[in-house]
Amino acid sequence: MSPSDGDPRPPDRFGFDLPEEEWLARVRDSVGPVSSLGRIGEYEVLEEISRGGQGVVFRARQPRTGRIIALKRLLAGSFATARGRQRFEREMEITARLQHPGIVTLHGMEIIDGQPTLAMEWIDGVHVDRWASGEGGARRSSAEILRLTAAIARAVHHAHQRGVLHRDLKPANVLVDGEGRPHVLDFGVAKLLEEDEALTRTEEFMGSPAYAPPEQLRDGARAVDVRGDVYSLGVILYVLLAGRLPYDKELRVAERLAAIERRPPPAASSLAPGIDPEIDTILGKALAADPELRYPSVDAFAADLERHLDGRPILAHPPSTWYHVRKMVRRNRPLAALAGLAVALLIGFAAHAKLSALRLERERNRAVTVVEFLRRGVFGAMDPYRTGRRADLQQILDAASARLEARRPEEGDVRAELLEMLGLAKHRLGDLAGAREDLERADRALADDADPVRRARVSVALASVLTDQSEYAAAERRLHRAEETLRPRGAETAGLLVEVLTARAAIDLTLERLDDAARRVDEIDALVRRTDGEEAPFLLRTQLQRALLLSKRGLHAEAVAELEDLLPRCVRQLGDESAMVASVVRRLGLVLFRLGRLDESGARLEEALERRRRLFGDRHPDTAQVLVDLAATRVPVLREDGADAMLKAAIEVFQESGAGEQETVAEAYGLLAEQLTRRGEFDEAEALMRKALDLLRGRLGPEHPAVADVLTNLGGVHSMRGDHDDARRFFEEATTIRLHALGPVHLDVAHGLNGLALNAKFAGDFDAAERHYGEALEVLRAVDDPSWTILVVLNNLASLKEKRGDRAGARDVYQESLDLAREKEIGVDVVDCATAARGVARTSLELQDHARAEPIFRELVATPESNAGREWLLGYDLAGLGVSLSARGEYAEALNVLDRAVTEIESLGDRAPAYLLRETLTVRRMIDDHLTGKGAPAANEDPDAN
Amino acid sequence: MSPDPTRPSLLLRVRDSADHDAWREFDATYRDLVLGYCRRRGLQPADAEDVLQVVLISLSRAMRRWEYRRERGRFRAYLGCVVRNAVNRHQARGRPADVQLETSVRAVLSDPTGPRADELWEREWVRHHYRRAMETIRETFSERSVRVFERLLEGARVARVAIEFETTETAIHQVKRRIKQRMGALIAEQVAAEEPGDVSLRR
Incomplete structure (x- = not known):
């Protein structure tokens, strides 16, 4: 009998x-009597x-315990023998040891009537796919599904940690209870059945092909490890979100295998609304055909899901080079250069596409080589799942350089390209020495007949590194040659020319050639506007340079205005997390400091530090630079907290990165020396200063204003040590350099004059001192926008007058200083303002003008933060207030205040000057005496005297 | 064997609830399906009989309004729905409060569109057709062939059965194949007959 169609x-x-x-x-089951329900072994069904294919599941009761259980009878044949029974029990005992709220507990197992039977925890729930489709309610949200999947994965992980794979994860094996918690069923069952000799099948696949990883389809269950379960969980998640299987359900095993290996499934986000594309990425990694590319564990899969749910960046990324590149740029800004260049290469390839077939072939090979190198040499090594750890980017690049050296691609051109890429990446990472080496090698690798524009490009990159190493002369030589190459070429290389000019302007600014810098910045602006329009990002950079220019010319307020205008535009055009924003914030911090707006300055610099830390990491010279900035704005105003540590950390980073010769290091040395000087460690201070001096003379030339700064500091040290003649020579040299480099009307000239005056004062030549202070003030009054430097000089002058007994003159100068401070809205919490105020108050006391003294002391007492580390000043100010109160007859309050002063001073012990307690007690006694009819309070000494 | 020409009209005749013969036939055909389903839902035999009566009564009411549409599976789904509801009502009746609560939770999860009851019904329906086909096989195949098939159903290996029946393995395979083929055809006919409109389409 044969079937007809x-x-x-x-x-x-x-x-x-x-x-x-x-x-x-199936026939046996259908035809047999229904009464098989009654009892199975001891269980009441x-x-x-x-x-299903594996067997039948019943809800049953265990009469012994009254417990409701799920009873699973497996369709398997080979368990009747002693060996089969042993295997069954061994396998299931391991499973029975799994104790996890997300895993259905196995209560017992036995072979009943020849059929292996499992007694499991009864879960009143629905299969996870039914749950997701909104069984008895609305369809579950994508977030709910992700959260549940993560919970499932965590449960599976628990089993993995105990050596049990599932190997048949599918919606039918995951129940969700009424409270939305998942319960995974049937651990170990797949393995048990797979190894069942009676069920050995030739062409047929055990389990559920739609959920099985490709390696299982190809090589059977033995080929599967934890990453097989990762795959199955991926399919489950896909099904729950997209509402369909990633591959056609009807495919046969061989077809399915081919389909999986041919291409990834369609993006889940394209199949259902509300799925974040990042989920596609996670699914892509879970469903990778190659287990090597999958999550290494279900735990890692769960962690990425949770990362996504928490809005943190996920670790997954598809193994496509270009995706890598994009993601790297987003995640790892230092690599932007690398990626940018790689993209430029491909664009170059496209641009060449109209060339001859032969040339085209060459270009394509070039692109392929570069992309291959990127993928294997760089991005491949960055994949923590391949290397087992997140390798340090620097190590990766070093390894890539070494590999390149060993491999030596035939074409010098490609080699140069790769070296350039590595050099740029290292530069961004702050490895100046490594960057320089690679770029110099790139330069050499270029053939003699190489495209001059290519050569110029390498030169520009190299010059930028040289500039960061303060090798200005070498950098300028390269930039100059590049400029000559590019200028005649016009529009086609305008972008590169702009870079050359920007680099040159930066050097001009550093070397104080302000007019040259201004001219170049104008030219850049014009060039950029012509080619890229008004919104070109490059214009932001030139605006920053303009602001720096203004600041260098002493026009700090204008510079601040320029920067405050620039900042929001940078954020808008480049994004909040761009390096440009960090630079603008830093510059704002520095200029605000110049204006005496210390708190704002400090906040901006802290912000810049944080931004650069995020962008570049801690061990990057650009980050270290902000540390020096912070110290530089704290040390001079005696807010020294943490300055030493910052400076030392910064110096370490600079030396490590090959930027050890940078002038910022000299600045750091100088600041450290200043601190040492203040502590009286003059020898150490001088050694550091001389180190800085040598460094700067070598880098910037002997006539650079930065050299003068160090000379001024050296003068200060010598002066304090009592070497007044040496000191004078340092101050004079500094002043000469400054007058020459900066002209007579410059803040820094005033600094030098102030130093000269101080030295004269220490030397006892008070006339010379007053003369120098007068000169300094002349300069400062002429400077368009003087900062608080004028307060320092005024205070010093007043103090000198006071010392010479000219109390009225001293008070006038202190008052001028105080008025200026108030005019500039410099608060009394700033040390220079406080010094002026204290001077006015003290001289007023001495001049018997108690009404003038009292409110000032009161204000100082209320602002103890003005004391800048000299905590005894509070006692001093209290004493002053007490004296002025008593002089005005307010004895009760005066006694009160003086008692407080005594307590304050006594609590400091040796840290307070001895005279202060003595004097305060004297005044107090005098008031007592006065109340009983004796004398008047006496004046104090000047605590702010230098 | 051609489909029983009386089948298509069976369901049509059921519509007249006064037609006792029709009811008897309907009862004979579907009784084991309904009872089997009830037992698998955990009902005791007596309770299952109760449910069957309820089902027949509600069917007789509904059948008066029942209009056939030429859509496959309509009757099976309809009958399944009636039976499921009857079982649910039965289970919810006269139970202690906690059991009732459990049942109602389960009812939410599984009924009326619940997967488990649905799936159970579908499976019982498959069994029902196998059973009926097997009955026909027993009536129309030789006793020896039926016995061979039954041995195979019991799980005996082909080689073993060949020895028992003193024949070749090939002959055993042939018997199995013939019965399987016939069973397939029978079931196809039975299913088609369930939906009267379909019969003509399948010819």
């Missing part, structure tokens, strides 16, 4: 296509729950 066929669900064994089992 016209024969009706039974519906699929009757299973006529099943393998013989299973089909017979309540109802049938499900029936």
